[in-house]
Amino acid sequence: MVNLKKIAHTVQQVAEAISLAVGIETEIVDDELTIVGGTNLYRERLGQKEESGNIENNYLYGRVLQEGETAVVEDARRDITYDYSTVIGTTQELAEICTPIKAKNKIIGIIGLVAFTKEQQQHLLRNKESMILFVERMADLLASKALETEALHRIKTIQNEIMTILETIHEGMLAINEKGHINYCNSNAEVLLRSLREHIVGKHISYFMPNTPALKVLENGEGYTENEEIYKKEYSNFHFIVTARAISGSTKPRGVVISFRDIVEARKLIYNMSEMSMSYTFEDIVGISDSIVKVKKQADQVARGYSTVLITGESGTGKELFARAIHYSSPRKKGPFITVNCGAIPETLLESELFGYERGAFTGAKEKGKVGKFELADGGTIFLDEIGDMPLHLQVKLLHVLQNRRFERVGGNKTILVDVRVIAATNKNLEEMINHKKFREDLYYRLSVIPLKIPPLRERQDDISLLKDYFLKKYNAFLNKSIKGFSKQVEELYRTYNWPGNVRELENAVEYAVNMTFSNEIELDAVPPRIRKYYHTPSVGEKESTxxxxxxxxxxxxxxxxxxxxxxxxxxxxxxxxxxxxxxxxxxxxxxxxxxx
Structure with a gap:
């Protein structure tokens, strides 16, 4: 908001200049009738109010603020509308020229030329026209200064907002000029470049990012997005994801804005935005039987540490669910949880999937290379499912990673350090595989620091009813149905069936039944045929007592x-x-x- 108080020093200088030029006392008030500048008597009253600060009293200053026109009072002592002081007979002023100060069609104050002596009065009236013209120009000068100050204030406010945004974003920001020298860096850039701002600004970008592609953007104006860039220096190495945008000039770019983040942080962001970030706890594992409660307690205790865990159990028992619960109950729960199914990935691709590869490592490789699952899991947990299907030559490399916490990408020679907790799982008998030379003994002992065996569903009879009701509720909601429960025959069949596919088979059976049922209860005809054939139906008159x-x-x-x-x-x-x-x-x-x- 345009305000004379914001330029009070200039207002006072103008008041003194006017008085010196015309030989008459000067007073300048703002739109609230507060004295902002003045000479002699008025200087002593700076900050006080004229006309009691009430514009509605309709005295001289109030009228000028409302009407916006210059007014001349030739005999103040006889003009009862001049000021309250004339009403009570204490008026010292003899004459006055009063001019509004206008800024953008808004009156922001008044300049008053005030005569206190006969000589000043005669001088003011004799030169009235020229003095009005002069004081109006001075009013324009003050208005321009007030507008300029307000504009600078807005620019400074916007600049502060922009700087605040640049300082709070999660990326490092650099601005370079047309010669490649750094004009600006934010606090995150200081952290990522491991240097203080005063040591960054002014230096050429090549000092921190040798041969950076951003220099080409200065030449052709073509920016790029999320480019993986590695910079090796004597004292440190940088591994960034970089975006560069040209600052347009008349004929060529006059600079480049570079945003960058540490690749580890970028991977965590990708992870947090993916479905893999869904968290699970031990409360999500349904079961009240002694066997499952025991293993849940063991897993909960294991979760607090950092040791490698080997989860064994038949297919469908929920090994991955236990692995997720361990991760999200551990000190690493804010880090990523990355899953790799070693049996689902072709042997020729498994190594590059686990450890990544460099550009041009093999035919068909991506131009920028690829980050491996171990790198993505840095700071968190990697779950190696079906570890028994891992080929022997990769078992050697995995053992090396477990022992040294470092590896190299396929086709690369750079050593990558990782902080990863490994949880492996299998439904195979690894000890038997060791006897047949299909699994390395040293890797087995490295993986099974803490072994957990998940019991099959046939050993969790107390959980079958609980689980089928849980899955019924789940698929009722999913398929928008309202099935109340199971018939006695289905209850009996589910209780006595051996469930070789374990919890997964039970869930699939309930999902099938919900799809095939259009009544309030699941009957035998809605049970999958492979399970229904195991139901024993007594024949008519059959005796079962012998x-x-x-x-x-x-x-x-x-x-x-x-x-x-x-x-x-x-x-x-x-x-x-x-x-x-x-x-x-x-x-x-x-x-x-x-x-x-």
Missing amino acids: LQDCLKRLEKDIFLKKIAEKGESQNAKLEIAEELGISRATLYRKLAEHNLS
């Missing part, structure tokens, strides 16, 4: 459990027969008797 009936039921249950555990292939049936101590022919006959062929 010893023979009980033995038949027990025999069928044994076969059902074995088939659920081993499968239905020829090799699986041969294995079942061997375990039960019967011939393959007897097995087929028994399966036919129980309608299990």
Whole structure:
């Protein structure tokens, strides 16, 4: 807001200059009738109010502020509208020329030329026209100065806002001129360049970023975005993600703005914006059975440390869920959690997936190279699922990383240090694989510093009902249904079924049933056929109280459990027969008797 108080020093100088030029006392007040500048008597009253500060009293200054026109009072002592002092008879002033100060059609104050003696009065009236012209020019001068000050204040405010933004953004910022010298850097640039601002500004950009592509932007004006750049110096190395934008000039760029961040921080940002940032805790693991409660307690205690963990268990038991819970219950929970399925990635690509590769490392490699999962997991946890499927030559490199916390990208020679906690998981018997020379013994002992075995669902009978109700609620919401529960037959089947696919199979079965059910209750016909065939339906009039009936039921249950555990292939049936101590022919006959062929 334009205000005479903001230029009070200039106002006082103008008042003294006017008085010196015309030989008459000068008073300058603002739009609130506060005396801002003046000579002699008025100088002694700086900061006080004229006309009691009330514009509505309709005295001289109030009228001029409202009407915006120059006024002349030739005989102040006889003009009762001049000032309150004329009403009470104490007026000292004899005459006055009063001119408004206008800035952008707004009156921001008044200049008054005041005669206190007869000589001054006669001089003012004799030269009235020239004095009005002069004081109006001085009013314009003050208005221009006030506007200039206000404009500078706005510019300074905007500049402060911009500087605040530049100082608070999470990236380092540099501005270089047309010759490549640094004109500006923010506080994050100081941190990233490991130098003080006074040692950065003024230096050529090549001092910190030798051969930077930003210099080419000065030549062609073509900026670039998120370029990975590595700068090696005697005292330190920098690994940045850099964006450069040209500052337009008349014929060529007059500078470049460079924003950059440490590549580790950039990876964390990518991670935090991805789905992988979903957190899990041990409370998300559903189960009340003794076996699952015990392993949850063990895992919770393990989470507080930094040691490598090996999670074993059958497929579908929730090994990854335990790994996530360990990470998000650990001191590393603010770092990334990166998952690698060693069995799902082709052997030829697994090394580059884990450790990344440099530009041109092999045919088909990305132009800028690629960051590996271990680098992405720096400061957090990497989960190596299906570790038993990792080829032997990579097991050697993994062992080296676990021992030394460093590695090299494929096709590179730069050593990369990482701070990563490793959690591995497998559904295979690694000790048996060691005996068959399919898994390295030294890697096994390095991985299994803290072993955790997740129990299969068949050992968690108390959790089956809890889990199926949990999944029913989940898929009711997902599929917008309102199924109330399960029939008694389904309850019985789910309770007695062996669940070779464990929790994953149970979830899939419930999802299938919710999709196939259009009533309020899940019936047998909505159970997946591969599970439904294991339901025993008593025939009409069937007696189950005799010893023979009980033995038949027990025999069928044994076969059902074995088939659920081993499968239905020829090799699986041969294995079942061997375990039960019967011939393959007897097995087929028994399966036919129980309608299990």
